[in-house]
Amino acid sequence: MSINNNQNTDIQANQNEETRARISTVKNLKRRFVRNDVLAMVLLFGLMLIAPLFPSVKGWMLSQASLVIIYIIAALGVMVLVGFTGLVSVGHGGFLAIGAYTSALLTLHLGVDLVVGIIAALLMSGLIGAGLALIFLRLSGAFMAIGTLGFAFFVGTILNNIPFFQGRDGILLDANFVLGFEIYDHGFYLVSVVCLILVTLFVYMLVNSGTGRAFMALRDAEKAAMASGVNRLKFRTLAFSISAAITGIAGALNAHVVNYVSAEVFADIWYSVDILMAVVVGGSVAILGPFVGGFFVVMMPFYFEQLADFSFIMKGVVLILVLRFAPAGVAELILRPLKNARRTILRNVGGSMVETKEPKDD
Amino acid sequence: MLGQQILSGLATGSLYALTAIAVVVVFRNTRTINLAQGDFAMVGAFLGIIFLKEWGMNYFAMLALVVLCCMALGGFVERVVMRPVAESDWLTLFTTTIGVYYILHGMAGWIWGRDTKAFPVSFEATPVEVFGALISKGHLYNMAIALLIGGVLWTFFTKTKQGIAMRAVTDDPETAYLMGIPVKFIVTLTWVMAGAIAGFIGVLMAPIIYVSPEMMDEILIKGYVAAVFGGLYSFRGAVIGALMIGVAENLAGGYLGSHYKTSVAFVMIVVLLAFRPQGLVGIQERREI
16 A cells, blocks of 8 residues: 555656656747847847948938838837737827927027937927826727827927927928937938837837736736726826837937928828838737838838839738738738747647647637 | 808818718728728719710719719728728728728829819809808808708618618617628618718819819818717717817917918817717717726
8 A cells, every 4th residue: 555655656756857847848948939039139130230331231221221210119109009008099190299399409409419309309208198198098999099190280280380399491400419429321320220229128128027918918808907906097108108208219310310300291190190000010919010010111102102103002902901811910920930830849848738829810 | 250250160061071971970880980981082073073074974963973983982992891801900990991091092193193183163152141141152052962961861860771770780780680680781881871972072072172182181080070079979969070170160260370270170179088088979988097
């Protein structure tokens, strides 16, 4: 009897050991996947940073690239809202305008450094965003869309009609200084890339933090999240404010790369819609999404410059096809095989311990 | 002066009201914010030019044919583009109509060119005196047609079987389906109706604002604001909202200066939503915070 018992505990001990070994392998694998992700990002950003060193890259290419980067930053801002909280804004052009004017006016009147301008733009947009959140968060889907749209026009009107903002003539900036050095196309490109890196890192950390999980919990199961102690007002306001702040950075960069701000550009509804479209086409749940979407939205009209109408049609067709066949966005389409492969590897090693939930099909 | 401003405000407002009604018709039954609504009217206006100039039709035959074409366009968009994504969330439906907007815009620019064209029928600007204020004949005529369309729609929704079925679908699609109402057919009918209204709007607006691919952009947005103002589910609310916006715009244009004219609607909507998140005649849907 006692012998039998001993054997049983032996088997159990063996099993435990085996389980523990498996768990540690799975953990190692997961850690390696994260490391690979980070490595891929570092590689991408590294390439972007050294791109100006290639002899065939010209100044105009870099300013075009800066515009793409600015769009990606704005799209990342909208993604925080749309992707992680499920709230939809069609008025982020308004926050771009606030960012652009904050930085441009500071540069014009006080001659501040670009770095200061960007930080001021971020704070200004974030604060105004937090205030507006209290109005907009009460609106449901379609109402919020029109409300935010109204806000974008509202900003446009104020900028256009109050003399201090010089809306009708626009503000011309003659030079950009970063940390005391005057910068041109190359320098500006680098500043944009650095901003993009910082924003991407921030969003990545946000998404994987408790705050990010609270956003997603509120999106997926509002009542359950609240029951578990997630403060809805606090986290939604925070998300809106962060989203506005990031978009504000893009606005400030935009003002300086074009050297000119005018209210007409930002108050245009299609400007805000384009940013939203970048997020929808690229995908709003993966960080890669805004990169793909931003590139698509800026480069499409650029390549079809001679065929403006054709580029309109293409935009529409692509949008409809993406929504029909890859509602989660193009990025999801690219990433899905990779995710599936990783899941298979984990399942082979970990067996039943790894959650084998299939990815949702929507 | 004040009466004059209000009267011309009502004239503009009645045109916004038609757009707002079309917006509400589609939103009630499909939860779709249809940004392509204005472009249906734009296509209608271009077709109107062709029918009048190249085919030499008379005005009323042209109007009928344009309305028919726009109905076909609405039905086509629903069947080909919207139906496959009909079960998706709100954002997907909304962005899909943006896709339709881009395509119609691009096609119109491609086929008919980007420059503004005059509509062969000129706007009847002869002033008529109404209650001591002056208004042009054309505006009176437009208001009458808007009123007529409103009346037809009201009869449709209260007296006909299809109209009542449509309201049933609005209230509860599943129950309506179980009661034997062909929900899919009703949804198609919704879009066809939106097309029909767009056809009228296109022909009515064309003499006032000229014809170009962008002609409807501003009016569409105003129509939207009006619809949201009224709560997005209510026809009455949409019409009231549209008339209020039309009048407020004219008053702001008259007393504050024309710079403020276009943005008044947006100030109004932001202020209204801050206090009444469900709109003026809102019956449902507000998010709690």
